[in-house]
Amino acid sequence: MDPLLLARLQFAITTSVHFLFVVVTLGLVTLLVGLQTAGFVTGKPVYERLTRFWGQLYVINYVLGIATGIVMEFQFGLNWSGLSRYVGNVFGAPLAMETLVAFFLESTFLGMWIFGWHRLRRGVHLALLWGVALTAYASAFWIMVANAWLQHPVGYELRDGVAHLTDFGALLTNPTFGFAFGHVVLAALVTGGMLMAAVSAWHLIRRTPDFLLFRKSLRLGLITVALTVPALQGFGFAQFGPVGQLQPTKFGGGADRDALVAEWTARFGPGDYTPPVLSNVGLGFMILIGFALGCVWLLLPLLWRDWFIRLQFPLWLVLFALPLPFVAVILGWIAREVGRQPWVAYGLLPTGQAVSPVHPGLMLTSLVGFSLLLGTLAVTNWVLLARHAARGAHDPALGRPPAPDTDHRPDPVFA
Amino acid sequence: MELVWYALLGLFFATYLVLGGYDYGVGLLLARGASPAARRAALNAVGPFFLGNEVWLVAAVGILFGAFPVLEGELLSGFYPAVLGALTGVVLVTAGVQLRSRPRAGSARAAWDRVVVVGSLLAALGWGALLGGLLQGLPLRADGHVAGVGHLFTPFVAAAALAMLALVAVQGATFLTLRLPAADAPSAGRLARGLMPAALVAVAAATVLGLLSDRVRAAVTRPALAVLLPLALVAALLAARAALGRGRPGVAFAATSAALALPVALVGAALWPRLLVSTVDPAASLTVADAAASGPTLSLLGWLALPLLPALLGFQAMCWWVFRGRTDGRAPVYW
Ligand code: HDD
Ligand code: HEM
Ligand code: HEM
Numbered sequence: 143m144d145p146l147l148l149a150r151l152q153f154a155i156t157t158s159v160h161f162l163f164v165v166v167t168l169g170l171v172t173l174l175v176g177l178q179t180a181g182f183v184t185g186k187p188v189y190e191r192l193t194r195f196w197g198q199l200y201v202i203n204y205v206l207g208i209a210t211g212i213v214m215e216f217q218f219g220l221n222w223s224g225l226s227r228y229v230g231n232v233f234g235a236p237l238a239m240e241t242l243v244a245f246f247l248e249s250t251f252l253g254m255w256i257f258g259w260h261r262l263r264r265g266v267h268l269a270l271l272w273g274v275a276l277t278a279y280a281s282a283f284w285i286m287v288a289n290a291w292l293q294h295p296v297g298y299e300l301r302d303g304v305a306h307l308t309d310f311g312a313l314l315t316n317p318t319f320g321f322a323f324g325h326v327v328l329a330a331l332v333t334g335g336m337l338m339a340a341v342s343a344w345h346l347i348r349r350t351p352d353f354l355l356f357r358k359s360l361r362l363g364l365i366t367v368a369l370t371v372p373a374l375q376g377f378g379f380a381q382f383g384p385v386g387q388l389q390p391t392k393f394g395g396g397a398d399r400d401a402l403v404a405e406w407t408a409r410f411g412p413g414d415y416t417p418p419v420l421s422n423v424g425l426g427f428m429i430l431i432g433f434a435l436g437c438v439w440l441l442l443p444l445l446w447r448d449w450f451i452r453l454q455f456p457l458w459l460v461l462f463a464l465p466l467p468f469v470a471v472i473l474g475w476i477a478r479e480v481g482r483q484p485w486v487a488y489g490l491l492p493t494g495q496a497v498s499p500v501h502p503g504l505m506l507t508s509l510v511g512f513s514l515l516l517g518t519l520a521v522t523n524w525v526l527l528a529r530h531a532a533r534g535a536h537d538p539a540l541g542r543p544p545a546p547d548t549d550h551r552p553d554p555v556f557a
Numbered sequence: 558m559e560l561v562w563y564a565l566l567g568l569f570f571a572t573y574l575v576l577g578g579y580d581y582g583v584g585l586l587l588a589r590g591a592s593p594a595a596r597r598a599a600l601n602a603v604g605p606f607f608l609g610n611e612v613w614l615v616a617a618v619g620i621l622f623g624a625f626p627v628l629e630g631e632l633l634s635g636f637y638p639a640v641l642g643a644l645t646g647v648v649l650v651t652a653g654v655q656l657r658s659r660p661r662a663g664s665a666r667a668a669w670d671r672v673v674v675v676g677s678l679l680a681a682l683g684w685g686a687l688l689g690g691l692l693q694g695l696p697l698r699a700d701g702h703v704a705g706v707g708h709l710f711t712p713f714v715a716a717a718a719l720a721m722l723a724l725v726a727v728q729g730a731t732f733l734t735l736r737l738p739a740a741d742a743p744s745a746g747r748l749a750r751g752l753m754p755a756a757l758v759a760v761a762a763a764t765v766l767g768l769l770s771d772r773v774r775a776a777v778t779r780p781a782l783a784v785l786l787p788l789a790l791v792a793a794l795l796a797a798r799a800a801l802g803r804g805r806p807g808v809a810f811a812a813t814s815a816a817l818a819l820p821v822a823l824v825g826a827a828l829w830p831r832l833l834v835s836t837v838d839p840a841a842s843l844t845v846a847d848a849a850a851s852g853p854t855l856s857l858l859g860w861l862a863l864p865l866l867p868a869l870l871g872f873q874a875m876c877w878w879v880f881r882g883r884t885d886g887r888a889p890v891y892w
Contacts, residue, residue: 216644
């Protein structure tokens with residue numbers, strides 16, 4: 143077996159699983175911030191109940207984000223040691239920023255938020271959730287800076303075949319960064335909104351108690367989707383400009399591509415410099431899904447007088463559409479990542495040079511092991527999420543008031 | 558500049574071993590077949606700190622990638638099996654602890670607890686093997702790559718892994734002595750004291766095997782420091798035992814924490830200025846200066862990250878302060 147193929151497969155599988163979870167994290171945390179802030183400002187109990195219910199789902203989802211994220215981080219060193227050797231000076235900086243600052247704070251805040259109900263002042267508790275959200279966005283920001291650099295290396299100079307950083311600003315103004323970051327963040331909001339709308343729709347179809355609560359979150363979810371889908375489409379189409387110009391081999395042929403391939407052949411020797419066909423297949427489907435989700439605008443008028451709920455079929459539509467954004471995000475990433483093959487850093491570092499010289503047997507063990515492990519965990523996690531979503535909002539474990547107890551807060555024992 | 562980042566790398570990894578150490582220690586102790594209520598209490602004790610502990614590892618690897626990219630690639634791929642084991646363990650513990658209370662059935666919770674036990678075991682063994690492996694050097698070739706992973710399978714590495722396992726178990730039991738409700742603390746304290754002899758034996762075995770191994774003797778540039786390591790570990794363990802006996806769990810926890818942090822500091826110091834010592838070609842050894850990222854990257858990271866460091870540490874400290882003290886009937890329950 144070819145270690146390169148194994149390493150690529152492992153990266154593709156683990157990142158895809160990672161993204162299925164973080165896309166929900168990023169979307170839901172934004173909605174949660176809205177809910178908890180609304181509760182803080184208005185003092186209405188319904189917002190606190192909504193925050194606990196959606197917060198519980200958010201936290202369950204978060205588990206796999208961390209577990210898969212840690213695998214991602216180690217994978218660079220385990221399977222792609224050439225990446226750190228040749229381009230680590232540049233590519234490592236945004237990744238280090240992300241893990242050192244963003245994740246570090248995000249998880250610290252989240253731990254305090256989960257355990258801080260009824261213990262911290264409400265304002266502090268709310269501030270913690272804001273902290274979680276801001277650092278989640280910061281992590282997406284830095285990871286996209288890193289990824290954009292792989293798509294289009296900038297701000298570096300080569301000395302002895304190793305890239306050295308010369309201009310950090312160029313990494314932030316990279317043309318493959320801005321639109322892609324916006325597109326990813328909006329995709330997360332659409333996904334979070336769809337999830338909220340679909341779970342609420344399920345409860346409304348089943349006529350579980352808490353009609354008013356789920357009516358509210360159905361509306362919140364639908365309106366989020368409606369407001370973000372057009373922008374998502376906009377950022378999506380906007381990407382064609384810079385990508386087509388900077389990566390002529392990505393979406394089809396033309397004179398630019400042939401010129402670039404000729405240049406690479408001269409510099410790196412003859413080889414196959416066009417990405418696998420697989421890369422473009424999904425793109426069209428993603429765009430179709432984008433337009434399909436845009437149809438939410440046709441349903442919005444039905445929110446008037448609750449026709450959306452009374453007619454039932456819109457609820458079913460929302461429920462069945464839930465997989466769509468998840469399919470779209472994976473297809474989008476496959477287009478972006480497979481489309482830049484055979485390069486790890488486009489036009490700079492070929493994939494074959496970046497892979498670790500590890501024994502194929504070992505690589506295979508890690509591929510099979512992590513795919514099974516993360517796959518099992520992912521499925522288990524979704525089952526738990528579905529069960530908790532179905533259980534309804536009457537008493538989530540998150541934020542449950544402590545049992546009445548005469549014990550007052552004991553003194554610290556550290557001494 | 559490299560030295561600052563090297564020290565930071567050590568600081569983050571050592572803190573991870575201290576904090577993650579009690580997570581895994583508590584996880585290991587779930588294997589004792591205690592009642593569901595006792596396991597509940599143990600997880601409550603870890604509760605609010607759990608998420609904030611493991612990020613020290615994430616940040617350490619971030620520093621590794623940003624500031625020492627060459628080391629990152631060779632270290633992780635050169636110790637592939639150890640890293641794979643540790644990583645699997647970390648993933649299992651992460652998922653197990655957070656998900657174990659989501660199902661309502663006792664049997665499902667017990668199954669998740671077993672996942673946590675296995676994960677803790679793998680994580681402790683994996684990090685121990687990595688530290689041991691660093692001390693005995695690895696077949697780094699002149700082309701900068703490590704030849705194979707057979708070098709890891711030696712008695713010394715196995716003993717180092719077991720020693721780490723024992724230290725982690727002691728750390729977990731001591732943490733519980735400090736955190737559990739006052740009524741349950743004495744039994745945790747007895748457990749911690751009972752584990753001490755095993756830890757002492759494991760440390761002694763690793764020491765003897767290290768002294769006997771010519772690869773370890775060749776790799777270590779500062780033998781005095783390397784000998785100091787087991788002595789300091791023994792001293793820390795004995796101090797912890799004495800403090801537990803006198804009912805001072807705070808002091809004992811400080812001592813067992815030192816026992817987990819010291820190996821990182823002393824391995825770094827004993828190999829300095831080298832990081833990865835080559836057993837096949839001394840000239841191919843990787844020094845701290847070779848492994849570091851180039852100047853502009855380090856200073857950029859310095860400008861961006863160092864000013865934030867007080868905030869990072871401050872929020873961690875806030876977490877410890879808010880949730881200080883023993884758990885009681887009103888402790889928040891989530892895991
Ligand atoms: C809810 C998910 C979702 C939806 C409905 C869409 N996208 Fe998308 N798309 C993503 C989620 C996504 C993504 C997963 O977030 C990607 C992967 C990489 C990236 O930057 O965003 C992406 C990548 C991506 C790329 C690849 C960029 C590259 O190769 O560098 C293009 C050209 C588009 N999108 C364009 C569109 C258009 C024109 C859409 C519809 C009108 C659309 N996307 C809908
Ligand atoms: C989370 C969404 C992402 C998904 C679903 C994804 C998907 C993929 C896929 C499918 C491949 C394999 C390509 C092939 O072998 O043909 C790949 C490779 C890779 N991706 Fe991503 N990717 C994502 C984000 C990122 C980010 C943010 C980075 C960098 C920070 C990154 C870095 C890499 C690297 C280094 C490789 C290996 C080299 C290669 O095969 O090109 N990816 N990814
Ligand atoms: C576009 C792609 C990516 C995005 C938007 C993203 C975003 C996130 C977010 C929001 C989290 C927080 C946890 C959660 O959401 O459940 C997370 C976790 C994590 N991600 Fe990613 N990520 C991406 C790709 C990657 C890649 C390529 C790596 C490899 C370096 C990585 C490493 C991590 C790590 C280590 C964690 C765990 C942090 C913790 O302990 O809290 N991510 N990611």
